[in-house]
Every structure is written in C-alpha cells, then in structure tokens.
Amino acid sequence: MQNMKYIKIYHLKEIIDSDGDGVPDYFDKCPNTPKGVKVDKNGCGVCFNFDITFDTNSAKIKPEFLPKIKKFAKFLKEHPDIKAEIQGYTDNKRKYSYNTILSQKRAKAVYEMFIKLGVNKNQLT
Secondary structure, rough: OOOOOOOOOOOOOOOOOOOOOOOOOOOOOOOOOOOOOOEEOOOOOEEEEOOOOOOOOOOOOHHHHHHHHHHHHHHHHOOOOOOOOOOOOOOOOHHHHHHHHHHHHHHHHHHHHHHHHOOOHHHHH
C-alpha cells in the first residue's frame, strides 16, 4: 500500500448565468441585470441604451416603452449603488435652441417616471 496513489475527484458545478449577462451567477455581484445592459467583470451594468423614441415635437413617453422603463427601474431599486445618466435627443429638423429644450423635456419625462416608480433621485442624473 505504500505505492498507492490517491486521485482527487472534483465535482464541477454547472455554470449558470441566470440573467444572461455573460458572468456566471457565482461571480455575479449584480444579479438580474436587464437584457441589453453592458456589464463589467463583476456583472454590474456600465451602459444601457433604452432606445426610447418620442413622437415628433413631443416629450410624452409612449406606452410601449413603459415595460422597459419599469424593468430598469426595478433593477435600479435592487442595486442602489448604481447610478444612471439620462440623456434626451431630437432630430435636427428644427432650430438648435428648440431641440435643446425638447431634449431636456424628454430626459426630464424619463427622470420623473423613474422617480414615480420609486427610484432614488440620487441614482439619477
């Protein structure tokens, strides 16, 4: 028995990535990342593009974008350490001054919706 060798057997866990962000659950510090969010090595979001469109000359959020906003609001509430920057844009068919004001109104509409959904205002810029 002196020459007997021991073999260690390891059980490998199945690699699971529940939120599909590319970071296995056992490493993921920010689980439940919404689809489309670019994440860092810890699975925490670094960039998310809502791609919300508005009607011409309007800052009213269209109903079809509410589920996307609600999903991200839920994510922000679950991760109070994450901050989001909201930016509004327009086309270039009107004067720059008009478009600047409309862009601000659009960003404000999204900001206010996040606040209404319970996101801490300190997470939003």
